[in-house]
Amino acid sequence: MQPLTIAATALTPAIHFDYGARTLLVRGESYPENVGAFYGPILAALHPYLDGAAQRREAVRVEFDLTYINSASTKSFQQLLAMLDTAARCGACIEVRWVVDPQDDALTELGEDLLCDKQWLSHAIVHRT
Amino acid sequence: MNALAATHASESSSALFVHSGQLSEAVIATTSQSLRARLAGAGIASDRARKIFSSYVELAYNILHYAYPDSREQTTAVRNGDLIVNRSAAEYSVSARNRISLAMLEVLTARIEQLRSMSVEQIRFEYRLRLTNLQFENEQSASKGAGLGLLTVARNASRPLEYSVYWDPADQQTCLLSIHTAI
Numbered sequence: 001m002q003p004l005t006i007a008a009t010a011l012t013p014a015i016h017f018d019y020g021a022r023t024l025l026v027r028g029e030s031y032p033e034n035v036g037a038f039y040g041p042i043l044a045a046l047h048p049y050l051d052g053a054a055q056r057r058e059a060v061r062v063e064f065d066l067t068y069i070n071s072a073s074t075k076s077f078q079q080l081l082a083m084l085d086t087a088a089r090c091g092a093c094i095e096v097r098w099v100v101d102p103q104d105d106a107l108t109e110l111g112e113d114l115l116c117d118k119q120w121l122s123h124a125i126v127h128r129t
Numbered sequence: 130m131n132a133l134a135a136t137h138a139s140e141s142s143s144a145l146f147v148h149s150g151q152l153s154e155a156v157i158a159t160t161s162q163s164l165r166a167r168l169a170g171a172g173i174a175s176d177r178a179r180k181i182f183s184s185y186v187e188l189a190y191n192i193l194h195y196a197y198p199d200s201r202e203q204t205t206a207v208r209n210g211d212l213i214v215n216r217s218a219a220e221y222s223v224s225a226r227n228r229i230s231l232a233m234l235e236v237l238t239a240r241i242e243q244l245r246s247m248s249v250e251q252i253r254f255e256y257r258l259r260l261t262n263l264q265f266e267n268e269q270s271a272s273k274g275a276g277l278g279l280l281t282v283a284r285n286a287s288r289p290l291e292y293s294v295y296w297d298p299a300d301q302q303t304c305l306l307s308i309h310t311a312i
Contacts, residue, residue: 009158010158010159010162011154011157011158031157031161031186031190032154033153033154033157033190033193034154068179068182068183068186070183070186070187070190070278070281071187071277071278071280071281072190072277072278074260074263074277075263078260078261078263079263101175103175103176104175104176104179105176106176106179106180106183106285110260113256113257113260113261114260117261
């Protein structure tokens with residue numbers, strides 16, 4: 001599969017899904033007006049890859065390196081993490097790194113809240129260096 | 130700056146940031162970046178600056194989504210509002226003022242009253258509950274963030290949200306709503 005690469009804008013994060021290297025990266029800020037229009041195609045593109053990764057029992061590393069997420073965007077991150085957790089339940093070995101500024105309580109708590117009910121993937125809150 | 134913003138700004142001599150006029154996604158992008166630069170320049174502690182930024186963005190989108198004319202009826206209409214970040218001796222505040230239909234006023238003020246009645250722990254609990262339930266929502270759902278916007282503003286706040294309503298007796302359809310949050 002060709003990598004999915006989307007450059008960051010003021011309102012949307014950079015996306016770099018390198019399927020060959022089995023690494024998925026989301027980096028930047030997220031507060032677009034139409035969250036579904038941005039994340040819908042990304043989730044749709046990721047779905048078949050994760051199905052295959054689960055069947056092949058592949059290890060996939062996922063990194064979220066965000067500096068701001070508005071309330072409307074949290075729905076898409078919840079959906080993305082739920083999709084990753086499903087892939088892990090179905091056989092993929094998913095490792096999620098939620099990278100935050102150590103001073104950023106809001107994003108740290110958001111990561112904890114989003115990840116606390118994900119039972120199948122492995123995850124860590126990592127301080128940005 | 131229009132008359133509304135001028136009135137508001139004059140209430141305090143320490144307006145840190147003011148936007149008055151049209152709002153769109155592009156305007157929110159530009160003004161929020163300007164605000165962030167202003168917050169950094171003012172030497173505000175990073176956690177507080179993040180909360181001010183977050184409440185500004187949530188209240189700006191609140192205007193975009195709920196200001197008159199209702200977006201359910203007129204999706205392409207231009208929406209206007211005033212956003213003011215103020216600094217006083219003890220705290221920072223973000224105020225958002227816009228015209229709103231009476232039907233939407235009822236929805237938003239009921240929500241703010243509900244948030245005002247909740248403790249910090251209850252706000253945190255509801256936030257976590259809504260976050261967990263988000264994954265089960267339909268992608269085409271009309272809800273814009275499931276009401277998480279004002280909840281996020283309440284989470285950032287150092288005391289309960291406040292609001293004021295300004296009526297014009299000659300106007301039977303709309304009024305002005307001002308939402309005020311201290312950080």
